[in-house]
Amino acid sequence: MSSPLRYIIVGTGGFGRYWCSQVLPRLRDLGKAAAAAAVDISPDALKNAQTFLKLPPDKCYSDMAKAFDENPADFAIVVVPPAHHESVVDVALAHGCHILSEKPIADSMEACCRIYHKVKRAGRKMAVTMSHRFDQDKQSLQRLIQSGKYGRLDYLVGRNTWMCRKYAAWGNFRYQIPDPLLIEGTVHHFDIIRSLADSDAKTVHALTWNPAWSEFKGDCQALILIEMLNGVKCLYEGAKANASALNGWTEDYWRAECEGATLELDQRRLRVIAGRLNQQAMIEQVPLQQQPAWMNPWLAERFVDWLNGADAPPNNLEDNIQCAALLFAAIESAHTKQIVDVQEFLAGRLKA
């Protein structure tokens, strides 16, 4: 087996704590990657790198450029808010690093496209951790749809509704940025839709708003209609300021209406339904798939395997730029109240 690759993690507070405590120790235990250094502007956040990654204080930096200058690394892990992703990518590429980044690629389509071109020009590899698409329940549904056993997929319905209307209940920065639901939440569901439909998006029509009782500055509720390039239709409901969390993170609702059956995933319970409910309906509870790891631990492992010569994982940059296009086309749709052609939106920005 090849020796462990070396990484620098930028952002060790917030979600970075999860990376330090749950994702990266597994990579170390598998012998696949080890920490070279950690970076965060908050000394408190750097304690996570010391505690969980066992990095000495002199390998924990507040100065990102210094961390990369002093510590040779194979890849960078980006876990800072989206508005700062590009500056980390710039430093990482200048030091020859590959990049494993938190979602979304960046906080605007222009920045996503700049990152896309910079990574391509540098000849480096980049993947984006779309955690929820790679969760056990969504993967189980995807595999069930794609088994072909229930015929063609006609349409999808999805819901992720939450109650975090009060400031800081969903981390501070999300209450201050424009379009927090779409940028920070729905981006996951857009990628789930792409994977369940096995297609990129053709058009999107998004209605977003901010109710009077919300403490978000930007829109935190949405109803969205998407048509995919392969003809699959999708209806999505997302909310952060509801009075209940009917289908919160990791317990979201997805329904795949297939030619031969309704496949329903609700709070991690997967059912196949055919016929009229309560009247001779066929209802089968399907166990979720099993494998050693899901979400970020699985994605981090696949990324390292990719760097070591395995096939590109499905969350690679080339694929994820389509997710970014759907995200920012949806934001454009919400702002203009028009249906947006996602592929035209992407082509226009990627070549600019």
Ligand SMILES: NC(=O)c1ccc[n+]([C@@H]2O[C@H](COP(=O)([O-])OP(=O)(O)OC[C@H]3O[C@@H](n4cnc5c(N)ncnc54)[C@H](O)[C@@H]3O)[C@@H](O)[C@H]2O)c1
């Ligand atoms: N995949 C998921 O399920 C998931 C969940 C939560 C967050 N995220 C993503 O993780 C990223 C970070 O979000 P978060 O919730 O941890 O944010 P956060 O604000 O809670 O924490 C970000 C950390 O980055 C540090 N930081 C901020 N700017 C920095 C800079 N320029 N240089 C160095 N350190 C800096 C902060 O001090 C803090 O410790 C975002 O891209 C977010 O979308 C993903």
